[in-house]
Amino acid sequence: MNTLIITGAANGIGRATLIKAIEDGYFVIAADKDADGLSALQKEYGAEVLETHVVDFADNTVIKGFIPALYERHSTIYGLVNNAGIYHGKSVYAYSDAQVDEILNVNLKALVYLSKDFAEREMQHEAPRSIVNIASVAGEVGSCDALYGATKAAVIGLTKANAWNFAPFVRVNAVSPALIHDTAIYDTIPTYRRDEYARQEILKDPILPSAVAEVILLLVGDAMRHITGRVIPVDNGAYPR
Template identity: 25%
Template sequence: MRELSGKVAVVTGAASGIGRALAVRLAEEGMSLMLADVDPGGLAETAALAGHGRVLTQITDVSDDAAVQHLAARTFGELGAVHVLCNNAGVFQGGHIWNRATEDFAWLLGVNLWGVLHGIQAFVPRMIEQDTEGHIVNTVSVAGLFAAPYTAGYAVSKYAAFAASQTLAQDLALTGSKLKVTALCPGAVRTQINTSERVRPADLLIGRTRDDYAAQGLIDAIMERGIDPADVAGQVVEAIREERFLLLTHPEYAKGLRDQLEALLEGALPPLPSYE
């Protein structure tokens, strides 16, 4: 999909971080936007920053199927089409997997996995029916490729999101669709994902544990040395134009994937790449 100008994009998790950067960059490319998030203040700020053309916003909890269906209905109703869908909303909570409560997994899977699945189910059938070029960008994570200590439910949700992305791409290719897919797997990026607790639903809040705090310290340090979200947005636009499936924001992870594959083929626990 080479031409973005005059087309329509949807971005979830648009109130900050990669979602905000995507919104700004896609607006600069001349696209009309539907932006969604659970943070009304941040969403309004993003809309103002991306105000190069037509920008709509909607408060949307992507873990809620009905909310995402409503987002899709409004987008197609008011903007007429969707050409780029960015299932970007994501949250983080860490700790050892044996210490994580049901509420942790419910929250992480609800946003990180079901948010992607709801986006696919609500938007992709209509995008197929359009019979035009289009692209779906699912924000996964390198944690969806490399399972690491302290990532617990986050890695579980992101591995599943990667599987959903690959399955979607294979299904679309098999049926001859004009739609393409990118699995965006960022490394360290300066976002607010390390403060995800601020948007955690009250009914899923639980007391924090020592290993949770240890994981928090690690991700705080990683975020501080991360790359600019605008760099990621630029890479995404390039991936859309090149129809690239796997997008690693940090090239050193390619070696990590090779090392992981070799270890697995030997039946060994894979080494961890440097999380930069």
């Protein structure tokens, strides 16, 4: 049974990815600051397939210590899904200094440390491993939330760079969702921006977290073993690029 780390696993895309991963036969290490959400998942799925960690990736100590601590319990881990993220949907002028630091830590700095700490350990095995980062269409075409858009653009750059850095054993790809329904972020996106996303879509079936999870697990797995350094849109055909 391969082991897969999923951050931001208690809700939305992360939760859907956790469920799909367990269905596909993975043992999941789930991390989130939502203790209640993780507890509910732990009760539902059990310790045989799920290990949960209540962590806040806004904390520098957590960012730098999370992966090393896991390897005190696990000799090898197959994959990492960097899903944890923050979106405020507000003007850059409305950000406090603390919120700037928080979003940079959660959306970008955590990915830097978790990815390099994972790859450094797994490259020693000289066997196929996989990292999937969650970017966003906002990182490609811009966002009304400048900090969110900037961090997601950086995630795309980090994905491409780390595909080189971690080759030939650790593949690194990104999924770039657009308007995803039934998530906390959806309710935070300003109405005019949601309408714009919807107008751009050429497929009209609303995208749910489970649909994004299917793409994530496809990228994680062996079927995509020849794919690295790529950004895969899940956007109903919006914003062709």
